Structures are given as structure tokens and as C-alpha cells.
Amino acid sequence: xxxxxxxxxxxxxxxxxxxxxxxxxxxxxxxxxxxxxxxxxxxxxxxxxxxxxxxxxxxxxxxxxxxxxxxxxxxxxxxxxxxxxxxxxxxxxxxxxxxxxxxxxxxxxxxxxxxxxxxxxxxxxxxxxxxxxxxxxxxxxxxxxxxxxxxxxxxxxxxxxxxxxxxxxxxxxxxx
Amino acid sequence: xxxxxxxxxxxxxxxxxxxxxxxxxxxxxxxxxxxxxxxxxxxxxxxxxxxxxxxxxxxxxxxxxxxxxxxxxxxxxxxxxxxxxxxxxxxxxxxxxxxxxxxxxxxxxxxxxxxxxxxxxxxxxxxxxxxxxxxxxxxxxxxxxxxxxxxxxxxxxxxxxxxxxxxxxxxxxxxxxxxxxxxxxxxxxxxxxxxxxxxxxxxxxxxxxxxxxxxxxxxxxxxxxxxxxxxxxxxxxxxxxxxxxxxxxxxxxxxxxxxxxxxxxxxxxxxxxxxxxxxxxxxxxxxxxxxxxxxxxxxxxxxxxxxxxxxxxxxxxxxxxxxxxxxxxxxxxxxxxxxxxxxxxxxxxxxxxxxxxxxxxxxxxxxxxxxxxxxxxxxxxxxxxxxxxxxxxxxxxxxxxxxxxxxxxxxxxxxxxxxxxxxxxxxxxxxxxxxxxxxxxxxxxxxxxxxxxxxxxxxxxxxxxxxxxxxxxxxxxxxxxxxxxxxxxxxxxxxxxxxxxxxxxxxxxxxxxx
Numbered sequence: 296x297x298x299x300x301x302x303x304x305x306x307x308x309x310x311x312x313x314x315x316x317x318x319x320x321x322x323x324x325x326x327x328x329x330x331x332x333x334x335x336x337x338x339x340x341x342x343x344x345x346x347x348x349x350x351x352x353x354x355x356x357x358x359x360x361x362x363x364x365x366x367x368x369x370x371x372x373x374x375x376x377x378x379x380x381x382x383x384x385x386x387x388x389x390x391x392x393x394x395x396x397x398x399x400x401x402x403x404x405x406x407x408x409x410x411x412x413x414x415x416x417x418x419x420x421x422x423x424x425x426x427x428x429x430x431x432x433x434x435x436x437x438x439x440x441x442x443x444x445x446x447x448x449x450x451x452x453x454x455x456x457x458x459x460x461x462x463x464x465x466x467x468x469x470x471x
Numbered sequence: 472x473x474x475x476x477x478x479x480x481x482x483x484x485x486x487x488x489x490x491x492x493x494x495x496x497x498x499x500x501x502x503x504x505x506x507x508x509x510x511x512x513x514x515x516x517x518x519x520x521x522x523x524x525x526x527x528x529x530x531x532x533x534x535x536x537x538x539x540x541x542x543x544x545x546x547x548x549x550x551x552x553x554x555x556x557x558x559x560x561x562x563x564x565x566x567x568x569x570x571x572x573x574x575x576x577x578x579x580x581x582x583x584x585x586x587x588x589x590x591x592x593x594x595x596x597x598x599x600x601x602x603x604x605x606x607x608x609x610x611x612x613x614x615x616x617x618x619x620x621x622x623x624x625x626x627x628x629x630x631x632x633x634x635x636x637x638x639x640x641x642x643x644x645x646x647x648x649x650x651x652x653x654x655x656x657x658x659x660x661x662x663x664x665x666x667x668x669x670x671x672x673x674x675x676x677x678x679x680x681x682x683x684x685x686x687x688x689x690x691x692x693x694x695x696x697x698x699x700x701x702x703x704x705x706x707x708x709x710x711x712x713x714x715x716x717x718x719x720x721x722x723x724x725x726x727x728x729x730x731x732x733x734x735x736x737x738x739x740x741x742x743x744x745x746x747x748x749x750x751x752x753x754x755x756x757x758x759x760x761x762x763x764x765x766x767x768x769x770x771x772x773x774x775x776x777x778x779x780x781x782x783x784x785x786x787x788x789x790x791x792x793x794x795x796x797x798x799x800x801x802x803x804x805x806x807x808x809x810x811x812x813x814x815x816x817x818x819x820x821x822x823x824x825x826x827x828x829x830x831x832x833x834x835x836x837x838x839x840x841x842x843x844x845x846x847x848x849x850x851x852x853x854x855x856x857x858x859x860x861x862x863x864x865x866x867x868x869x870x871x872x873x874x875x876x877x878x879x880x881x882x883x884x885x886x887x888x889x890x891x892x893x894x895x896x897x898x899x900x901x902x903x904x905x906x907x908x909x910x911x912x913x914x915x916x917x918x919x920x921x922x923x924x925x926x927x928x929x930x931x932x933x934x935x936x937x938x939x940x941x942x943x944x945x946x947x948x949x950x951x952x953x954x955x956x957x958x959x960x961x962x963x964x965x966x967x968x969x970x971x972x973x974x975x976x977x978x979x980x981x982x983x984x985x
Contacts, residue, residue: 336543337569343551344566353548360544364537408531418482430532433541456489456521458532463524465531 338363354434358424358442361432365409368431372405404465411464415457422457425450481514488518493525550574550591558630561589561637577640586640587625597634610636613702616677620670622690622700641698646686646752654759657795664753664799665825666697671749672818674702675742682740684748685729686755728761732776732809743811746821750806750814757799758783762807780807798828812913847977848906854974855899858966862892865935865959872942872952880941888934895927906978917975928967936960 339360416423421443428439436454440447477485488507492500500522508515535541553563553576560582567575573593580587597603606627613624623639649655655663667689674681681688681702688700727735731747734740754762762780765771782800802824808814815821869888873881898920905916939956942949 336547339544339547340550340566340569340574343547353545356548356551357541357544360547361540364540368536418477418479426532430536431540432544433535433538452486452490455493455525456486458529459489459521459525461532462527462529463520466524466527 338367352441354438354442357432357434358428358439361427361430361434364431365412365427369405369409407465408461411461414464415460419453419457419460421445422453422460425453426457426461429454477513477517481511481517484508484511484514485517485521488514489521492518492522497526546574553591558589558635559628561587561628563589578637580637587637588622588640589628590636590638592634592636594633603634606634606636613679616674616679618670618673619696620666620698621674621702622698624702639698641690641692641700643690643692643698646689646691646697646756649691650686650755650759655756657757657799660753660756661795661799661825661829663691663697663756664749664802665822665829667699667749667752668818668822668825670697670699671742671745672822674699675745675818680740680742681745681748682734683729684745684752686752689752727772727775728763730775731811733811735772735776741811742817743814746806746814746818747808747811749821750803753799754780754803754807757796757803776809780804794831795828802828847974851906851974851978852903854966854970855903858963858971859896859899861959861963861966862895862931865931865956865963866892868952868955868959869935869938872938872949872956875942875945875949875952876938884934884938888931891927891930891934895924895931898924898927925967928963932960932963932967935963 342360342363343356412423412426415426424443425439428434428442429436434442436447436450440450443450488504491507492504495503501519504515504518504522508518550566554565556563558578561578561580563576563578565577567577567588569575573591576589576591578587578589579585592606597606610624610627614626617623622641625637625639628635628637671681671684679702681699683701684699690698690700692698729748729751731740731744734744734747751762760783761771763771763774763778765774782804802821805824806814806821815824866885866888870881870885873885875881876884902913902916902920902924905913935956939953939960942956943953
């Protein structure tokens with residue numbers, strides 16, 4: 296069983312590191328053809344390289360990697376938005392389809408979701424972490440429970456209410 | 472509603488009421504919430520609004536955003552799990568990073584007491600037994616080849632179904648890290664360029680083309696020298712024959728930003744494609760930016776194929792190292808030409824030009840003009856002219872034979888032959904003109920037209936042979952025409968399949984297009 300406190304500490308560290316990685320990639324990507332899968336793969340490997348003694352199970356690692364995924368995708372969405380506002384024609388989605396299938400990507404305002412998730416984390420950190428693990432990491436209910444050290448039943452309960460919370464936040468979002 | 476409006480204590484009640492309400496039939500929920508919230512409007516409203524959101528169909532959160540993410544995370548976890556393990560004689564010490572076709576580890580070879588780099592080739596690459604064998608064979612071929620500028624491949628190993636490529640461990644940082652720090656001094660860059668050109672030359676002499684040369688694949692060692700990684704491996708990632716996509720098993724091969732135009736157009740690749748990639752790298756090291764960098768990857772690819780590189784204006788400060796910089800710029804310019812024939816003929820020629828610049832003996836043209844071999848060029852021209860004349864003459868027996876076969880068959884047959892001959896002659900005329908007036912363009916034009924020339928040849932061979940066979944059965948002079956046409960067909964076939972490629976190769980030093 297993971298210690299939730301340790302996970303929290305690590306999450307902070309991972310956030311800082313990933314923010315750096317994601318920023319670097321977005322810059323690099325502008326001139327070169329870097330595939331989203333490669334970015335994520337590399338970011339995950341960095342995590343795997345730095346973290347070994349700090350994560351105990353596979354699902355624990357995937358839950359942490361999910362945070363990487365969220366950061367990377369949101370940074371990319373932001374960079375795209377910034378480039379659009381700057382009048383530059385961008386089409387960065389070229390290689391994203393391997394990560395997120397394009398029909399779905401078109402429906403998702405990742406930046407709004409990220410903002411809502413950050414707000415949720417301020418009041419219900421555990422719920423936000425569950426969403427991250429399940430939505431960005433693709434973990435099942437059981438794996439999420441294992442990764443975060445809580446029972447599957449709790450994961451399910453939290454997920455239902457977190458989902459409602461996020462749906463409401465995004466529908467009321469002033470920009471959508 | 473702002474998140475802060477509900478106190479932590481109320482939140483617990485909200486969560487609790489929300490779940491209890493969900494257990495009730497939908498129609499009873501609102502009443503239940505109002506009753507159970509014990510007069511707290513804040514709690515009641517929050518629960519009701521969440522319940523309402525819960526009812527909303529939602530296409531976003533119902534499935535994980537990226538099914539691939541999990542797969543990648545599992546792969547990384549698996550990679551990490553290998554660290555600390557003993558695989559045969561190798562003790563895996565740490566993850567070095569992600570290489571071209573898999574994760575690279577640093578390991579200790581306890582049999583030979585040396586550090587090695589072990590690349591665990593991704594299952595995508597090795598699932599197919601034929602490719603697996605090819606990979607091993609390539610690795611063996613690479614192991615036979617040694618050069619100080621190229622990371623030596625030692626062997627391949629199999630552990631638990633995974634195929635590992637064991638090679639020399641090269642300490643240092645990649646040129647990617649160097650590019651990230653900004654432009655490199657011309658004098659230092661020149662030395663680096665010479666080492667890379669010599670290493671490429673040695674490999675090309677062995678018939679190995681890199682195909683995926685980029686800053687990530689070159690390591691600057693602590694002693695300042697450079698080594699190229701992953702030689703010849705890119706070929707193994709190419710799509711199997713017959714598939715014309717950029718991906719194999721969902722894996723995109725390599726980084727198009729360093730590929731030569733002919734590579735991006737999926738035309739034949741040779742040693743000169745490596746020279747183009749080297750040019751992009753040297754440009755990036757000299758100026759600190761990509762020569763074709765567009766707003767996004769697609770724009771970069773288009774720019775490589777169609778646009779000239781940008782040349783930043785030299786500022787006052789860089790003029791200090793004037794001669795070296797100018798020399799380098801000129802060489803890079805030559806490397807970045809769209810047509811392979813307009814680049815250097817070989818990495819050795821490039822190395823020589825770089826050395827001339829280094830010792831200040833530059834001054835003449837960077838590129839010795841690529842003069843076609845004049846003798847061979849004469850033969851090539853003769854062959855083209857003879858073929859054209861022969862084709863025109865071939866129309867005569869086809870015409871006569873057509874008459875014997877009757878207007879129904881003869882006229883369309885003759886017209887078809889006429890069209891094909893006009894096409895063949897026009898294409899050859901175009902090539903002849905290019906060879907004489909724009910030799911730099913010849914390569915490109917040859918590649919573009921070769922298939923059509925070949926096609927006209929073969930259609931004509933088919934028409935002549937078919938007419939010959941058909942007319943053989945008719946009376947009188949039919950037999951004579953038949954013999955003439957069959958001889959003509961055989962001659963054309965030999966000329967197209969054997970003589971033409973040979974004269975082209977002799978005159979322009981290039982292989983036939985396919």
C-alpha cells in the first residue's frame with residue numbers, strides 16, 4: 296500500500312520536473328517534427344529513471360505518469376492556442392492522433408478541463424488525483440485504488456461525484 | 472458557483488447526500504435533498520446542481536483520454552524494472568534514454584570487463600521473425616566495421632524473448648544538448664564537421680548509409696571528439712516493400728526534420744542523402760536554429776522539399792572569424808542542395824573541402840564541378856538518339872503489318888504505337904536537354920522520368936511483339952514483318968533493360984531509378 300503523504304510530496308516534485316520537460320518539448324516541437332508519443336515516452340522514461348525507489352507498483356507508476364500526460368497535453372494545447380492568437384497558422388495535431396484520437400480531441404477543451412481539475416484539486420485533492428489517474432493514465436478502478444492506497448469502492452464513489460463536478464464546471468466555464 | 476462557497480465541513484455533507492440521493496429513484500431525489508440538508512441552502516443547492524450535472528450525458532470523461540498513455544507508461548515501468556537485473560553476463564545499471572528503436576541502458580559486461588550500451592529493441596521492431604533475422608544480420612555486418620567516429624556494434628543478445636543490441640558505450644552528451652546551448656564557434660564546428668565527414672566516408676565505403684543522422688545521434692565525448700550512433704539501423708525501420716506509409720505498426724520512423732528531400736519524397740536514397748542531413752545539423756550548430764524550421768512539423772517538411780534555407784545576416788560580432796565562417800557557410804549551402812548530384816559527390820570530397828577551409832587554402836569553388844564523364848556522355852547521347860530513331864523506324868513494319876490485319880485492328884494499333892513513340896522520343900529529348908543544359912537538375916529529372924521512359928519502352932515492346940505474333944499467321948509478306956517486329960521487340964527490350972541503365976551509370980554515376 297502506498298503512503299498517501301509520500302505520493303503527495305512526489306506529485307509536487309513530478310509537477311515541477313514535468314513542467315520543465317513539457318515546456319522544453321513544446322519549444323523544440325515548433326521547428327521540428329517531434330511526435331507526441333515520443334514526447335510522452337521520453338518523459339515517462341525520465342520519470343522511470345529518476346524515481347525507481349520511490350514508486351512501489353506498476354499502477355502507482357502509471358498514476359504518476361498520468362500527471363506527466365496531463366501536463367504535456369495541456370502545455371501543447373496552450374502553445375497551440377498562443378500560436379493561433381499570434382496569427383501563426385498551426386497544425387500541431389498532425390502526430391497527436393497516436394495519443395488521442397482526433398474525433399475525441401475535437402470535443403475536448405483541454406485547457407478548460409485542466410482549469411476545472413485544478414479547482415477541484417483545491418477542495419478535493421483525492422478526487423482530482425483519481426480523475427488524473429483514470430482519465431489521463433487510463434487506470435481501472437482497481438488499479439487507481441492500488442496506486443492511491445484507497446479502496447476500489449471509494450474510487451468509484453469519488454469518481455462519480457468528481458465527474459459531475461467537472462461536467463458542471465466546464466458547462467459553466469465563462470469561455471465555452 | 473465558486474468552489475470556495477462551500478466550507479470543508481459542508482463538502483463532506485454534500486458528498487454524503489449526493490451518494491445517498493443517487494441510491495433513490497430520480498423523482499424522489501430533490502425532495503430527499505431538501506429534507507436531509509436540514510435547512511442549509513448552500514448544501515442543498517450544491518447537491519442538486521451536482522445531481523443535475525450527473526444526469527447530463529458527457530462525451531468527454533466517459534473514457535480515458537488516451538488509451539496509448541497507459542501502454543507507454545507500462546513500457547516505461549517495464550524498462551525501469553530491468554535496472555539492477557543481471558542478464559547473462561550483463562548487469563543493467565541504468566536507463567540512458569530512448570534511442571531510435573527502443574530503450575537504451577548502460578550495462579556492465581562482466582565477461583569482458585567493460586561498460587556497454589544495450590538497446591532493448593521494441594517488440595514492434597522484432598515481432599516479425601524475418602525482420603528479427605535481418606536485424607541480427609545487420610548487427611553482425613556492423614560489428615565487422617570499426618571506426619573511431621562511429622559507435623561500434625558488438626553483438627545481439629536475446630533475453631526472455633527481448634532482442635538486445637549491444638554496442639560500445641559512448642560517454643558524453645548529444646549534439647542536441649549542444650544545439651540547445653546556442654551557436655558553436657566556427658573553428659570548433661569545422662573540426663567536428665571534418666570528423667563527422669570522415670566517419671561518414673568510412674561507413675559509406677562499406678556500403679552503409681545512416682539514413683537518420685540528427686543531433687540526437689551524435690555524441691560529443693569528454694575529450695571533444697564526436698561519435699555517430701545507430702549506423703544503418705534506420706533501414707530496418709523502413710516500411711516493408713509494398714507499403715507506402717510513413718508508419719510501421721503505428722510507429723513513425725525517424726525525424727523528418729533532418730531528412731533529405733529525396734528521402735521525404737520516398738525516392739531512392741544514397742550516401743548523398745546523409746550529406747544533406749549532415750548539412751542540416753551543421754547549419755543548426757552554426758546558427759543555433761533549423762535551416763527549414765517552420766511553424767510546425769508539416770511546414771518544416773514542405774520547406775525541406777521546396778524552399779531554400781534561410782541565411783541569417785552576419786552581425787558585426789561574428790565577422791571576427793570571417794574566413795572560416797564564410798567557408799563553412801558555403802559548404803553547408805552545397806550540402807543543402809535539393810538535388811543529390813549538386814551536393815558533394817562523397818563524404819570524402821566534403822572532408823577535403825572542409826580541410827581546405829580549415830587550413831585556409833579555400834578560395835576556389837567549394838564544389839569541384841560535377842562534370843559527367845565526356846566519353847560516356849557521348850555514348851549515352853548516341854544511345855538515346857539511336858533508340859529514338861529505332862522507335863520511329865519500328866512504326867513502319869507496324870504500319871504494314873497493320874494493313875495485313877485489316878483496318879479494324881491495324882489503324883488503332885498503329886495510332887497507339889505512334890502515341891507511345893512520340894511520348895518516348897519527347898521524354899528522351901527532355902533528358903538529353905537537361906543533361907546538356909542543366910546537369911545539376913539531371914538527377915532529379917532522371918528519377919522523375921525514368922519510370923515513364925521505361926513504361927513507354929515496354930508498351931512499345933509489347934505492341935511490336937503482339938503485332939508480330941498476330942501477323943505471322945497471315946499470307947505473303949506477313950512472315951517477314953513478323954520476324955522484323957519480333958527482332959525489334961527483343962532489341963528494344965535489351966536496350967531498355969541492360970544498355971540504357973549501363974550508359975546512364977557510366978555518364979552520370981547514378982544507379983537506375985529503381
